[in-house]
Amino acid sequence: MPKKRVQVVLNEDIRKLGNNGDLVEVAPGYARNYxxxxxxxxxxxxxxxxxxxxxxxxxxxxxxAQRQEAIAFKDSLETIHRFRIERQVGEGEAIFGTVTNQDVAEAIQEQTGREVDRRGISLPDEINKIGFYxxxxxxxxxxxxxxxIQVAPS
Incomplete structure (x- = not known):
């Protein structure tokens, strides 16, 4: 004899059962008692x-809508194309310190007025000289x- 099941809609995420809004079948006692x-x-x-x-x-x-907004922002970033970051320069065009994701995020925000998550920025491994990256x-x-990214002397 098959076991009876009831259908419920979850109001929150429940591990190993489903996410908020999912329609799931559970045992009647589990639904009724918990x-x-x-x-x-x-x-x-x-x-x-x-x-x-x-x-x-x-x-x-x-x-x-979020995706369309991201596409529009991508187009504007690629239209600007180049972002300038200034650093102190030593011998052989070597820069003091390094260029970080945060530096790039700040440069983007300065030129576009929009914030970008620094964790979503990937840079070349070593930016230790002036130039284009x-x-x-x-x-x-x-x-x-x-x-x-244009790393330029300050």
């Missing part, structure tokens, strides 16, 4: 399912802009 009293889930009714679908669509629209700026999960 999930529902703890407000971790609600029984799946047609009204609740419509509400979940509306939420999911709104989230997709929000994510698509390529850097990649991750703006979204699948959108990366390539910019040029």
């Amino acid at each position: 999930l529902i009293p703890q407000h971790k889930a609600v029984f799946a009714t047609p009204g609740v399912l419509k509400q979940v679908e509306r939420r999911r669509q709104a989230e997709q629209r929000r994510l698509e 390529k850097a990649h700026v991750k703006l979204h999960s699948d959108i990366t802009a390539e910019i040029e």
Whole structure:
């Protein structure tokens, strides 16, 4: 004889079960004695399912808007193309210190007025002389802009 299951919609992420808004099948006792009293889930009714679908669509629209904004910002970064960072220079065009992700993020913010997460910036391994270097700026999960960094004497 097959075991009975009930469908519930989760109100929060539950490890090994599902994420907020997911429709899952669980044992009736688990739903009745734990999930529902703890407000971790609600029984799946047609009204609740419509509400979940509306939420999911709104989230997709929000994510698509973020993606479009990232594409527009990528275009503006690649239009500017070159960002200048000044450093003190010693013998043989060697710079004192190094150029960090934070320096690049500050240069981008200075020219565009928009903040960029420094953890999403990848620089060449060693920037220890003045010159031009390529850097990649991750703006979204699948959108990366390539910019040029000019390290110049101050």
